[in-house]
Amino acid sequence: MPLAVQLSVVIITFNEEKNIARCINSVYEIADEILVVDSYSTDRTREICLQKGVRYIQHLFEGHIEQKNFALSQATYPYVLSLDADEALSKELIASIQIIKRNWTTDGYTMNRLSSYAGKWVRHCGWYPDRKIRLWDIRKGMWGGYNPHDKVVMQEGSTLGHLNGDILHHAYQNASELVSKIQKYSSIYASANRFKKKSSPVKIAYKSIFAFFRNYILQAGFLDGYEGFIISVSNANGVFYKYTKLYEINQMLTVSLIITTYNRKEALELVLLSVLNQTDMPDEIIIADDGSMPDTAQMIRSYAKKFPVPLLHCWHEDNGFRLAEIRNKAIAMAKSEYMIMVDGDMVLSSNFIKSHKKAATKGYFLQGSRVLLSEKVTRRSIENKRIDFWPFQQGITNRFNAMHMPILSKVFSVHQGKFSLKGIRGCNMAFWKEDAMKVNGFNENFVGWGREDSEFAVRLFNNNIRRRNLKFGGVAYHLYHPEHTRDCLAVNQMLLQKSIDEQLKFCDKGINRHILQHEKVSVNE
Incomplete structure (x- = not known):
């Protein structure tokens, strides 16, 4: 009415x-x-x-x-x-x-x-x-x-x-005012869309050219005479600067590579050699050590001298399988904004870090895959310190996961559904540190092998952080080892189901206490 x-x-x-x-x-x-x-x-x-x-x-x-x-x-x-x-x-x-x-x-x-x-x-x-x-x-x-x-x-x-x-x-009133506003807005656009949207030299070029064509031809800017020409050129200039600034600011991503390990220094050494072989180095490497013997620490110290970036050893006393806790301690120690997490038996292809960084997007965590090596290939690789694998050699499975194709990676690295736990593995996973803090990291109520990765993903999902699978990139080769004992799997499955049923967003025993402890240590130092 x-x-x-x-x-x-x-x-x-x-x-x-x-x-x-x-x-x-x-x-x-x-x-x-x-x-x-x-x-x-x-x-x-x-x-x-x-x-x-x-x-x-x-x-x-x-x-x-x-x-x-x-x-x-x-x-x-x-x-x-x-x-x-x-x-x-x-x-x-x-x-x-x-x-x-x-x-x-x-x-x-x-x-x-x-x-x-x-x-x-x-x-x-x-x-x-x-x-x-x-x-x-x-x-x-x-x-x-x-x-x-x-x-x-x-x-x-x-x-x-x-x-x-x-x-x-x-x-x-004039071109100076128009260009000044364009510069201001392009900077705001780049800051607001950092790691939310992608840019590239090709995108910068075609977006800028099309902006002028659209404004001046398709939208008949030529009918406004001189003013229409200036506006069309300025608008194209604005598109050029906003995507250029976005491209540059997206290159400034800082990355911590977290490598988990436990008493397998021969495998860890291959992983470190593969990190040294990266085309794009992380800003720091943190070894999350679940209680290894002193020989692992000695080996890490020897390799720290070879790295152009900090190689840090995060260790706690051996008290059984406490993977969630040592991961949280490593994340608390990390100084970068983006975490790439692998196991200490995952040999990385030379473009592993570069692929992960390129796929990093705000609002998503990234799930990579693995290529399985046979026991024989693993043994020879450790003996010869060999890190150069290729998709069609004998003794590997999951050959499809060994393909590195950047163009196809853009097409197939897509959103994996709202709540999919299929293939969730912490052995090749990446996420924003702020997202890990939001869910309080990994749930330290998990003891023994199994389901701690999936439960972490559940809480990410419940905080509207989505999953993206990294395909044709982030290739990593998994060294063979016997399967872990599954004595705790039933209990861990119950913890996982509780997070699903109650739609938990936060765990009570997580990273927050290590963040506080780390801050105290930093102050004392």
């Missing part, structure tokens, strides 16, 4: 003395309240607002979305028109809003935005109609999106209408 409404016009500002008066003047005819939320301007913005008789609040700026939602929270009426200070209403849009105020029928209304460059209204280049939700019932939606490209996000099922008339956006 239609109803008459009162309307709050909400405007956020910072040093907008050139624009704010025009914005305020354009809304007098439709506003029952004009609210300006200012980020402590240092020009005449405050003075002008007070002269205009608006309600004026100062609030520290934490981001466009945060500031606009704060402004909504201060509005007197639930029906709000939100504007930026460099915007104003056309006469036609004012008339449309006056009608809607007397006859409100939906949850919100969209309107077109018309932007200017150097005083000329631009109707092509993808700039128009630029439809926006700016008038709505704030009980039905709030500001969302990502900074600074915010948008109004309505609740599911909300209804929308469209109003005639335009928001007049006085955008840029």
